[in-house]
Amino acid sequence: MTVLDAVSPASSPSEIAAQARRGELETNRRMLRLWLGIVMLAIFALVVVGGATRLTDSGLSITEWKPIHGVIPPLSAEEWQEEFDLYRQIPQYQEVNRGMSLDEFKVIFWWEWAHRFLARAVGVLFAVPLVFFWATGRIEPRLRLPLVGLFFLGGLQGFVGWWMVASGLTERVDVSQYRLAVHLTLACIIFASIMWVSRGLAPHSTDAPPTERSHLAAGGLALFVLFQIYLGALVAGLNAGFAFNTWPLIDGAFIPAGLFVMDPAWLNLFENVKTVQFVHRMTAYALWFAALAHMVVALRHGAGSTHANRAMVLFFLVTMQALIGIITLVMVVPLNWALLHQAFAVVVLGFAVAHWRAFYGSYAPTGRLAAAG
Structure with a gap:
């Protein structure tokens, strides 16, 4: 049954218009909740993969920060060897994993690559629908600033992730626990903030x-x-x-x-x-x-x-x-x-x-x- 079907014949034009707008609002809110729910699931997966990356000591396997080009993994034997040679220059390889084979390196590389790939995917999952919903008028004015703030928090999280990795590339065999704690906590703050907004859109x-x-x-x-x-x-x-x-x-x-x-x-x-x-x-x-x-x-x-x-x-x-x-x-x-x-x-x-x-x-x-x- 549509909103107009539920309107009694005696309803005034203003009441009909108000109910139609209310139905439009509810539809938009359901769409936003679905979008934010998908983003939260992606962040959840990102946190789990990040945990696996940490527990398998894989976080330092990619020694360069390439936000755009880094989405493409090594595609040839030469590219794999280049990545491996970069890893062999850092203390973790020299003091902990010396003698590691290329095949063993690939295992830890794929964990870190998957973590970074998911992080990029979360950014796309958030940014593209945000632009679409904004452009089509589906985002209420009160939510625009919080959602833009969340987008920038996500960008900051990417920087914090590299800041964390960088701490383990020179004088340590693993990342700084201080920076790791900031990285995970910021991810959880983003997750919690999205939950807060999404819950406010629900009955x-x-x-x-x-x-x-x-x-x-x-x-x-x-x-x-x-x-x-x-x-x-x-x-x-x-x-x-x-x-x-x-x-x-x-x-x-x-x-x-x-x-x-x-x-x-x-x-x-x-x-x-x-x-x-x-x-x-x-x-x-x-x-x-x-x-x-x-x-x-x-x-x-x-x-x-x-x-x-x-x-x-x-x-x-x-x-x-x-x-x-x-x-x-x-x-x-x-x-x-x-x-x-x-x-x-x-x-x-x-x-x-x-x-x-x-x-x-x-x-x-x-609004209206x-x-x-």
């Missing part, structure tokens, strides 16, 4: 929030998840997951010795393997208790509401992520479990942001629709 429940501060708790949890991802990136950057593979004790104690042996003390939070892993564990516990408290309050004051139901789902997701993290640790970071841990972190972040955004309702109609209604 929302009219249930009242459980408490007046429920939206603050939801926002705090979303930011807490993002912070925990940052800490996890530091763990990955230091290969800290391969040390102290027991739980719940770490190095034989719940609070081990040697957490602040570096001077100045703050340096331990970023460069001491034991301290970085310990902090990641402790914040995981804190996040779990915060999600539990959020759920309990929501159920106590609004049992049966969509807000309370989402709080329950969020607590379940946080619990699952904690269990995956424990299994990954005690199994000494097998590739499949480590990738699941990283991928599920993005799932938890996406749901936490959607849960937070739901407290604010859908975007109100603007507002004038007509």
Whole structure:
């Protein structure tokens, strides 16, 4: 049934026009949500492939930044040898992979190439529909600046990716954990921002929030998840997951010795393997208790509401992520479990942001629709 079919014969021309515009708005919003959903799936895949690239020590296999020409991989034996010769000049090959064959090099090359190819694909998936929807008037004025901002954030992410790789090409055998953490966190910020915009375009429940501060708790949890991802990136950057593979004790104690042996003390939070892993564990516990408290309050004051139901789902997701993290640790970071841990972190972040955004309702109609209604 079309919008016009639903209009009663007694409807005035202005009411008919308003309903037609409302139907047009809903159609445009569905199209935008579909587009943004595809972009989020591509970013999710990019984060997973990026994790595999890190875990297989493949991130330094391509030693040059060629944003355009780099989309074409080596196509001849000569080109493969040229890439391999460039790799053999960096410390990672000389100190870690000396003697690697060309066929072994191709394995790590393809991981990094796939990561960069996906990054370019995300850019195209975002930019081309953005231009089309803008040119055809399907993007509401309020969304234009945020979407353009996201486009530029994506460009910045490409630069940050190369900045990260460059840190491992001269004096290190791997990339800087500082830069790796920035790279992953920025990817998650972009993902979360797209989720925020997309959720605002969707219909929302009219249930009242459980408490007046429920939206603050939801926002705090979303930011807490993002912070925990940052800490996890530091763990990955230091290969800290391969040390102290027991739980719940770490190095034989719940609070081990040697957490602040570096001077100045703050340096331990970023460069001491034991301290970085310990902090990641402790914040995981804190996040779990915060999600539990959020759920309990929501159920106590609004049992049966969509807000309370989402709080329950969020607590379940946080619990699952904690269990995956424990299994990954005690199994000494097998590739499949480590990738699941990283991928599920993005799932938890996406749901936490959607849960937070739901407290604010859908975007109100603007422009011609507002004038007509």
